[in-house]
Amino acid sequence: MSKKKKITTSTGVEVRHKPLGLRIWNNRGYYLMFLPVFVFILIMYYWPMLGIRYAFYDYKPVGAPTFVGLKHFYSMFKTDAFWSAFRNTLELSIMKLLITTFTAVIVSIFLNEMGNLFAKKTLQTIIYLPHFMSWAVVASIFSLFLSPSSTGLVNGLLRDWGILAPDAKGIYFLASTAWWRPIFYIINIWKETGWGTIIFLATLAGINPELYEAADIDGATRMQKMRFVTLPALSNTIITVLILNLAKVMNMFESVFVLYNNAVYSVSDVISTYIYRQTFAIALPNYGYSTAVGLFKSLVGCVLVLICNWASKKTRGRGIV
Incomplete structure (x- = not known):
């Protein structure tokens, strides 16, 4: 059985903090609603960031990319x-x-x-x-x-x-x-x-x-x-x-x-x-x-x-x- 972490509120009252897994399970409905937005952000905003590596390549419409280091800069x-x-x-x-x-x-x-x-x-x-x-x-x-x-x-x-x-x-x-x-x-x-x-x-x-x-x-x-x-x-x-x-x-x-x-x-x-x-x-x-x-x-x-x-x-x- 996992121990609950004690935290002190701004009023000085000690309360037991539920484990992360239990908190996610208790709020699973909210996380399911957020999941499409999270996937959209990953695909539209973070996945294209992988293309940053081409700043260090010669990448033209024809031919394979070739590594050139800081040449473009x-x-x-x-x-x-x-x-x-x-x-x-x-x-x-x-x-x-x-x-x-x-x-x-x-x-x-x-x-x-x-x-x-x-x-x-x-x-x-x-x-x-x-x-x-x-x-x-x-x-x-x-x-x-x-x-x-x-x-x-x-x-x-x-x-x-x-x-x-x-x-x-x-x-x-x-x-x-x-x-x-x-x-x-x-x-x-x-x-x-x-x-x-x-x-x-x-x-x-x-x-x-x-x-x-x-x-x-x-x-x-x-x-x-x-x-x-x-x-x-x-x-x-x-x-x-x-x-x-x-x-x-x-x-x-x-x-x-x-x-x-x-x-x-x-x-x-x-x-x-x-x-x-x-x-x-x-x-x-x-x-x-x-x-x-x-x-x-x-x-x-x-x-x-x-x-x-x-x-x-x-x-x-x-x-x-």
Whole structure:
């Protein structure tokens, strides 16, 4: 007969801990329900990780894989296109994170200040809707708006306002290295700001009304209440959102893939799109090289998660993993 291990609860009471096998048997229904999910996770998430070994092989569509050691990593670090994609990934992701977070804070504050409940709910619904549109649809919409042809809305307005001559060639915003990044940030603001306001509005709803009443007694104006009551209350949430999203900066793909083209690779190509091109856009791809790039990206992402976890413990008192 197995002995039951004694444990002490937070109230100081000693209870006997049942053996693991008995606990599994007693909760067998829950484990059976979890089994399909567990098998799905193993097959879809962990089984493909065995392919990491090909980062150390020459693996092409024809011929058997041959072991090459760290050759692909040496080649990767010597390739200018890789470093350009790496820099673009960090710059685009971090700038997008800062801009969308700042915009979401401003929008949530103004939504919170709206007194008309119907107008507030209507506006919230309108700014939430773009988040549910796929990036392919968003890219199609903005490609039409920004088209350099006569049907392009933006170029048409520039001609009507006299900024462009009536017979002048339109600006191809999505094929210009000077315009692509600003347009990319604007599109991300339009699509993601509404969704980002949800967590900030929830924080604002939890602010103690007595703080605003005390500010009224002191004669504070609305702007002063926003500055000295609302923003300090949001500060911890802003820091938390920045920390949690910083861990995902290496995962940018779809938003860039549907908007970029070969004319703007120098300012738009990111690690994920670089891997995609190395795998699918050349006649005889070396899957070993693209696997090595993907492994490097995962390692950088892991380091960022650990850094964010440490920063989260320092600011929130608990980690994210």
